[in-house]
Amino acid sequence: MSLMIGSRMTVPPIAPPRLSEALERVEVSYSDQGRSGFQLSFRMGRGLKDLLDYSLVTERLLKPINNRVVIVVYFNVSRHVLLDGIITNHQLSPSNDPGAATLTVTGEDVGLVMNLEEKRQMQPWSDIVCIESILKNYSYLGFTLCDDNVSDPARQAPSETAQQPTQAGITDLAYIQSLAGRYGYRFYITPGPIPGSNRVYWGGQNRKGPSQKALSANMGPHTNVDSISFQYDALGPSRFGYFQNDQKQTPISQGSSERLQSPLAGETVPVHRTSALEDTGLYSQMADESVAGKLAQARFDTLLNDPITGSGELDAMRYGGILEIGKLVDVRGVGRSYDGTYYVKSVNHRIDVRKKEYKQGFTLTRDGFGPVSPRVSV
Incomplete structure (x- = not known):
């Protein structure tokens, strides 16, 4: 792992030893909706040169807003940029034990600027x-x-x-x-x-491209997940039943309430809830009525939430890489109903530098039961 810290206006240089050697834990969270963030935990003490204050507390490279953090991890010869963010917050936890105080630096992705x-x-x-x-x-x-x-x-x-x-x-x-x-x-x-x-x-949700390396459970030496579980929410998905504006309600035909995105499951589940498509004023502004219809379809695809959710944790060393959000991944070894391809909605990276552990928590979603194909990418 490589730590880089410097001004937010440029690509930061490699962090000096006083920071990289004090780094104890790294946590980075990514989601396909909402903000992404990170936390860096530094262990520190106070020697003869630090009688007035902890040196890392006054460290100029850790000052919020003005400084940018980049973390790169390596798997064999492959390089992955795990983090690029801006520092926003400090939290000091003093300790009565020598060298056991902790400074936790929190931040957000570079979208903060x-x-x-x-x-x-x-x-x-x-x-x-x-x-x-x-x-x-x-x-x-x-x-x-x-x-x-x-x-x-x-x-x-x-x-x-x-x-x-x-x-x-x-x-x-x-x-x-x-x-x-x-x-x-x-x-x-x-x-x-x-x-x-x-x-x-x-x-829109990205369902294109090849799947990432498969998540394997109950596969003996091929197992690479520490835990995994699934949930089916029958009330999660909804469809548009009618178009609503200030004057009237217009029924939407059944044909327009079908998802255009490719299914990830062999058996889609029924939709039990109906919603109204509100007129935001954008439909009437469209020069082409067919384009307005496509806009309604795009909003429908989002409303039809994936009712199947999978969550768990994997060992990155055993997995051999990083599980990325916004892409597809195959699951095997959990039974036919839940085996197959999923969309990766969120990933939480947790690195313990001292214990040399790298764990990834994840959330997966899809639209039904059973795999589309009997084979998965491994």
């Missing part, structure tokens, strides 16, 4: 162009926008009678999140592939 200043300004007509424009203001963070799962409505300009969108007194981050909520999209930032660069995902 987009949440420091409220702005009032006009934005481009196309939402995807708007996001690209905002990200250019933070080029020093190495942002790359991943928009492969963005539907037509986000790329289409509204009708000529629509008002130009305005960022009305909110931060850049809050504005991007509001646009994501309009379409039912996911918005999150993950570090890499090289230190100092970051991938920005803004779009």
Whole structure:
């Protein structure tokens, strides 16, 4: 593992020995919805040079907001950027035992810098162009926008009678999140592939690409999970029954209430709840009615929440790599009903430097029971 700390305006250098040698624990949490964060725990004591205060408490490289932390982990010859974030908080825990005091440094992903200043300004007509424009203001963070799962409505300009969108007194981050909520999209930032660069995902749930290395349970020497469990929530998914605006309710045909995304399960479960598709004013602004329909479909795909949830913990050393959010992973060894492909919704990384342990907690989701294919990627 490699620790890098420095100014948030540049790619930070390798941390000095006084910090890397004191680092005891690392915890990093990622989710495909909401903010991602981290905690670094440093063990410290006070010698003759630290009579007035703990040296790490006054360490300039650990000052909140101004400093950026990057952590890189290595599996064999493969490099993975585990963390790229901004320090926001300190917590000191003194101890009566010599050298047992702890300084816990907490922070958020680099998206924090987009949440420091409220702005009032006009934005481009196309939402995807708007996001690209905002990200250019933070080029020093190495942002790359991943928009492969963005539907037509986000790329289409509204009708000529629509008002130009305005960022009305909110931060850049809050504005991007509001646009994501309009379409039912996911918005999150993950570090890499090289230190100092970051991938920005803004779009629908990603069900494309190959699966990651399989999670195996009850497989003897091939087992790589410490624990795993599953839950079926029959009231989780919902469908749109009608379109609601100020004047009337318009029924939505059954054909338009079918998910366009590829199923992850061989047997989808029935939907028992019906909701209304509220008119946000965006549908009437669309120049093309078919695009407005696609927007409604995108929101429906999000409303139809995956009723199957899996959670557990794995040993990263035994797994041989990092389980990444926003991608697919195969599960085997838990029985036909729950074997198969899942979407990785969240991952929590926990590294104990002194014990040389690396654990990953995870949450998986999908739309039904049974695998689509009898084979999984191992």
